[in-house]
Amino acid sequence: MNQHRPGFTGSFLDRADQLRLDAARIAELASSLQARLLTFSGLDPLLDEAGRLRWTSTAEADSEIIFLGFEGEVPLFAPLPRIEIGQRAWAIFQTLGLMSPSDAAIWGTARSLIEWHNRHGFCGQCGSPTAVFRAGWGRKCGGCGAEHFPRVDPVVIMLAEHDGRILLGRQPQYPAGRYSALAGFVEPGESIEEAVARELYEEAGIAVTNIRYAASQPWPFPGSLMIGCLADAASDILNLDTNELESAMWVDADGVRSALAGEEGAPFAPPPPFAIAHSLLLHWLAAKGFAP
Numbered sequence: 326m327n328q329h330r331p332g333f334t335g336s337f338l339d340r341a342d343q344l345r346l347d348a349a350r351i352a353e354l355a356s357s358l359q360a361r362l363l364t365f366s367g368l369d370p371l372l373d374e375a376g377r378l379r380w381t382s383t384a385e386a387d388s389e390i391i392f393l394g395f396e397g398e399v400p401l402f403a404p405l406p407r408i409e410i411g412q413r414a415w416a417i418f419q420t421l422g423l424m425s426p427s428d429a430a431i432w433g434t435a436r437s438l439i440e441w442h443n444r445h446g447f448c449g450q451c452g453s454p455t456a457v458f459r460a461g462w463g464r465k466c467g468g469c470g471a472e473h474f475p476r477v478d479p480v481v482i483m484l485a486e487h488d489g490r491i492l493l494g495r496q497p498q499y500p501a502g503r504y505s506a507l508a509g510f511v512e513p514g515e516s517i518e519e520a521v522a523r524e525l526y527e528e529a530g531i532a533v534t535n536i537r538y539a540a541s542q543p544w545p546f547p548g549s550l551m552i553g554c555l556a557d558a559a560s561d562i563l564n565l566d567t568n569e570l571e572s573a574m575w576v577d578a579d580g581v582r583s584a585l586a587g588e589e590g591a592p593f594a595p596p597p598p599f600a601i602a603h604s605l606l607l608h609w610l611a612a613k614g615f616a617p
Contacts, residue, residue: 329540329604329605329607329608329611330426330540330604331540331541331542331551331553331599331600331601331603331604332421332426332429332542332597332598332599332600332601332603332604333426333429333430333433333542333543333544333545333599334426334430334542334543335426335427335430336427336430336431336434337396337427338393338394338395338396338401338430338431338434339394339395339396340393340394341392341394341395342462344392344460345392345459345460345462345463346459346460348460351392351460354392354400355383355390355392355400355402356383357400359398359399359400360382360383360399360400360401360402361380361381361382361383361399361400361401361402362380362381362382362383362385362386362390362402362403362404363378363379363380363393363401363402363403363404363431363432363435364378364379364380364381365403365404365406365435365439367408368408368436368439368440369417369420370420370424370428370432372420372423372424376423376424376425377425377428378424378428378431378432380401383402386402386404387404387406388404388405388406388407389404389405389457389461390402390403390404390405390461391403391404391405391435391438391439391442391457391460391461391462392460392461392462393431393434393435401431403435403438403439403461404439405438405439405442405457405461406439407443408439408440408443410440410443410444410547418597418599421597421599422597422598422599426599429599430543432545433543433544433545434543434545436545436547437475437477437543437545437547437548438461438462438475440545440547440548441475441476441547441548442457442461442464444547445464445473446464448466448468448469448471448473449471449473450466450469450471451466451468451469451471452468453466453467453468453469454466454467454468455467455473458472459474462474462475463475475548476548477543477548477549477550478510478548478549478550479510479511479517479520479549479550479552480508480509480510480511480544480549480550480551480552481508481509481510481511481517481520481521481524481552481554482506482507482508482551482552482553482554482601482602482605483506483507483508483521483524483525483536483553483554483555483556483605484506484554484555484556484605484606484609485507485525485529485531485533485555485556485557485558486555486556486557486558486609487531487557487558487559487560487561487575488561489577489578489613490561490575490576490577491575491576491581491606491609492507492525492529492531492558492563492573492574492575493505493506493507493573493574493575493576493593494506494507494528494529494565494569494570494571494572494573495570495571495572495573495593496569496570496571497571499571500594501594502593502594503593503594503595503596504573504574504576504593504594504595505595505596505600505602506553506596506601506602506605506606507524507525507528507529507570507573508524508551508602509523509524509527509528511552517536517538517552517554518536518554521533521536521554521556522536522556525556525558527566527569528565528566528569528570529563529564529565529566529570529573530562530563530564530565530566531558531559531560531561531562531563532558532559532560533556533557533558533559534556534557534559535556535557536554536555536556537554537555537556538552538553538554539553539554539555539605539608540553540601540604540605540608541553541601542600542601542604544601551601553601553602553604553605553608555605555609561575574592574593576592576593578609578610578613578615579615580592580593581595581606581609581610581615582610582615584606585603585606585607585610
């Protein structure tokens with residue numbers, strides 16, 4: 326699915342994992358004249374006049390910093406401020422629509438790390454305070470010595486197909502008219518395929534077979550791995566879980582094409598281009614011989 330690469334992928338960063346435990350080398354890089362520090366407004370990206378990420382000197386850092394890696398020969402860092410954890414605003418999606426794929430990937434990495442650090446200030450093993458180590462890619466407990474590392478939560482997101490149509494759903498918090506692929510967290514003790522089948526049955530009351538992987542995407546709200554899949558539904562009769570979905574509908578290829586093209590009278594408003602659901606729709610259309 327490379328021709329429909331999901332958002333937040335495609336970064337050219339060299340993450341240089343081999344340097345993360347070398348505190349002296351990281352300090353040397355951070356103090357170099359080449360080093361650049363990513364700027365934020367809260368957790369949102371700040372863009373320059375050209376619509377690119379805005380960077381400044383690491384000398385302007387007023388908090389601990391995280392080593393993101395190298396872009397070419399340039400060492401890149403992000404601040405690690407104290408933040409209030411809260412719900413994301415839909416307005417950030419407008420900014421993301423202006424960003425290049427590489428910039429969005431770099432910002433998404435930094436955002437996920439910042440929020441992870443702010444959620445893990447205390448050890449889950451003994452409750453003691455933790456401190457940053459590995460250049461910002463871990464925290465270490467000052468009490469029991471346990472080491473904690475950033476985690477991602479696996480989420481399946483899928484299109485179920487029946488008789489040439491795909492199932493799309495709508496949650497109450499979506500912008501007006503928007504429908505998207507159904508999704509849900511992978512639970513302990515189940516495979517990706519089992520999670521796809523369970524979520525589709527729980528949310529829409531449909532049984533599926535022939536579950537196959539399409540693509541994945543890091544999703545920095547706050548730190549998920551979206552696993553895109555396709556599946557075949559045995560029936561188009563729905564039994565919605567209205568605690569999860571406000572409504573759902575089956576849409577044919579022409580309806581999906583018109584929605585992605587933004588045509589007047591399209592049956593739904595599509596997910597934004599940087600969402601993997603958008604990539605899945607493009608992928609499904611291409612497999613059907615349609616172009617958006």
